[in-house]
Amino acid sequence: xxxxxxxxxxxxxxxxxxxxxxxxxxxxxxxxxxxxxxxxxxxxxxxxxxxxxxxxxxxxxxxxxxxxxxxxxxxxxxxxxxxxxxxxxxxxxxxxxxxxxxxxxxxxxxxx
Amino acid sequence: xxxxxxxxxxxxxxxxxxxxxxxxxxxxxxxxxxxxxxxxxxxxxxxxxxxxxxxxxxxxxxxxxxxxxxxxxxxxxxxxxxxxxxxxxxxxxxxxxxxxxxxxxxxxxxxxxx
Numbered sequence: 001x002x003x004x005x006x007x008x009x010x011x012x013x014x015x016x017x018x019x020x021x022x023x024x025x026x027x028x029x030x031x032x033x034x035x036x037x038x039x040x041x042x043x044x045x046x047x048x049x050x051x052x053x054x055x056x057x058x059x060x061x062x063x064x065x066x067x068x069x070x071x072x073x074x075x076x077x078x079x080x081x082x083x084x085x086x087x088x089x090x091x092x093x094x095x096x097x098x099x100x101x102x103x104x105x106x107x108x109x110x111x112x
Numbered sequence: 113x114x115x116x117x118x119x120x121x122x123x124x125x126x127x128x129x130x131x132x133x134x135x136x137x138x139x140x141x142x143x144x145x146x147x148x149x150x151x152x153x154x155x156x157x158x159x160x161x162x163x164x165x166x167x168x169x170x171x172x173x174x175x176x177x178x179x180x181x182x183x184x185x186x187x188x189x190x191x192x193x194x195x196x197x198x199x200x201x202x203x204x205x206x207x208x209x210x211x212x213x214x215x216x217x218x219x220x221x222x223x224x225x226x
Contacts, residue, residue: 032212043116043202043217051212089155099145099168100215102155 002027002094004103012109013080021075021106023090028068031093034100035064035075038087047088048075080110114139116205116218124224130191133221135203137184141216143209144186146178149200149220158201161186162209190223198225 003026013019023033032051036044048057048064050073056065061078073090087107091100117136125131137144146158157170161180178188184205190197200222204215 034214036217041200041220041222043219044204046214046216049212049214091155099157099160099170101157102147104154 002030002092002101004090004092004101006088006090006103006106008106009104010107010109012111014111015080015082017080017110018076018078019080019108021077021088021108023073023075023103025071025073025092025101025103027094028071029094030068033064033066033073033090033092035062035073036089036091038089038105040086044089080108082110082112085109116203116216118201118203118218118221120221121219122222122224124226125193126226127193127195129193130189131193131223132187132189133201133203133223135186135188135205135218137186137203137205138216141205141207142184143206143213144180144184145204145206145209145215146186146188147202147204148172149202150198155202158188160209167209193225195225198223 005024007022034049035047038044050057050066063076066073087105089105091102119134143162145160149155160168164180175191180186200220202220204217206213206215
């Protein structure tokens with residue numbers, strides 16, 4: 001059974017810092033991994049999607065890496081801003097299925 | 113292009129009642145997935161529909177059901193509501209539900225069961 005864990009559960013940093021969010025999964029047989037952002041009381045916004053054959057994806061100040069063999073992904077946020085404050089979720093799609101298994105999330109607060 | 117829309121946005125029901133939630137996917141998207149989000153359990157997959165057929169189902173009791181119409185709009189129904197059904201219900205759409213596709217989420221329906 002696939003389980004997805006995110007560390008840390010919460011993070012508070014001053015504006016301008018570079019930071020790393022971690023995601024680990026127990027079954028390496030995944031199709032892809034997505035990182036999402038969720039603002040309080042809102043739906044999810046997809047940030048980056050990494051196919052199982054890829055090692056990383058970049059979008060602006062965000063960079064996500066994937067190491068299937070070790071069951072890990074990291075989301076790197078450069079030069080953090082108060083507007084980055086949100087909960088960040090990673091999710092994996094498991095082989096042969098169309099459902100996503102979500103991690104527990106990291107609640108990020110960037111202080112001005 | 114309009115995003116995923118969900119109605120209603122907020123709902124208050126009492127135990128034992130039933131509820132129907134609606135999701136309209138992005139135009140051209142044929143796959144709709146439903147998720148339940150609670151503080152204790154996080155985001156959990158309910159089911160996924162494609163071309164009016166349920167392709168996958170999560171580990172939820174039979175009180176949770178859904179359907180998809182020919183225009184790809186989807187509804188989910190929860191019968192005999194329990195207090196533990198209080199949650200944010202999110203739907204997501206994609207073109208075909210393929211694992212290589214980005215899922216686009218709606219704003220959710222927040223259900224409170226009293």
